[in-house]
Amino acid sequence: MPQLCVNIDHVATLRNARAGVEPEPITAMAMAELAGAFGIIVHLREDRRHIVDRDVVMIRDCTNTRLNLEMAATEEMQAIALDIKPETVCLVPEKRAELTTEGGLAVTGREEELKAYMQPLWDAGIETSLFVDADPAQVEAAAATGTQIVEIHTGHYADARSLDTVKAELGKVLAGIKLAQDLGLKVNLGHGLNYTNIFAFKDVPGIMEYSIGHSIISRAIFVGMDRAVGDMLDIIRTFKD
Ligand code: PXP
Numbered sequence: 001m002p003q004l005c006v007n008i009d010h011v012a013t014l015r016n017a018r019a020g021v022e023p024e025p026i027t028a029m030a031m032a033e034l035a036g037a038f039g040i041i042v043h044l045r046e047d048r049r050h051i052v053d054r055d056v057v058m059i060r061d062c063t064n065t066r067l068n069l070e071m072a073a074t075e076e077m078q079a080i081a082l083d084i085k086p087e088t089v090c091l092v093p094e095k096r097a098e099l100t101t102e103g104g105l106a107v108t109g110r111e112e113e114l115k116a117y118m119q120p121l122w123d124a125g126i127e128t129s130l131f132v133d134a135d136p137a138q139v140e141a142a143a144a145t146g147t148q149i150v151e152i153h154t155g156h157y158a159d160a161r162s163l164d165t166v167k168a169e170l171g172k173v174l175a176g177i178k179l180a181q182d183l184g185l186k187v188n189l190g191h192g193l194n195y196t197n198i199f200a201f202k203d204v205p206g207i208m209e210y211s212i213g214h215s216i217i218s219r220a221i222f223v224g225m226d227r228a229v230g231d232m233l234d235i236i237r238t239f240k241d
Helices: 009-016 025-034 053-062 075-084 111-123 136-145 155-159 163-182 197-201 214-223 225-236
Strands: 003-007 039-043 067-071 088-091 127-132 149-153 186-190 207-212
Touching: 003 214, 003 225, 009 025, 009 039, 009 214, 025 039, 025 053, 025 214, 025 225, 039 053, 053 067, 053 075, 067 075, 075 111, 088 111, 088 149, 111 127, 111 136, 127 136, 136 149, 136 163, 149 163, 155 163, 155 197, 163 186, 197 207, 197 225, 207 214, 207 225, 214 225
Parallel strands: 003 039, 003 207, 039 067, 067 088, 088 127, 127 149, 149 186, 186 207
Antiparallel strands: none
């Protein structure tokens, strides 16, 4: 069965809006885990706009599941990952001015550089995932780096509005999934997935994890974390293995 990993960044966004101590991401972590999440995801951004170092330390100490640390491929973040030792590191591109991660990592032409960057993480027993667009060249380059996992970017599909664009973007994601699987990579999906658009993947075999944040935290504001995570799990549990 595909698994659900819950990104709790936006609990920190709300907390930081008042520069205070509530709501705490660690509470969301505990509630997501109690509701059945397979893992917890946080993105420690260079500008610390939501998750801060303290959150990562606390979550690492207290998680009963798996921690996936999203981060840019910088020296600072590599040192933090080696210290914290999340189960997985997901490398993402980062631009200071962006509202959220806007696209996949540029891997083509950087295969050796990224491999060298990931080697110490692998040596420390950390699995790596590269967040890539469903572009065959990027998926092939990701496989060439030796990463164990790719997370295919579903944001363009999620943002598409006209039926034709939705179809076209979905087609790219499905082709990307197939290619990555054929290349022997484990495949995660993430970005912009919600309680409706995720159904497009119901019959797609071999997805390992769904990485979902914004839609779950948004729903949790109204119905609570337990039900928001539970509702998503109820959907994913009907999906093909
Ligand atoms: N995957 C990656 C690599 C991301 O950067 C994000 C956003 O932080 C997500 C998944 C989750 O996206 P969303 O919050 O839209 O569910």
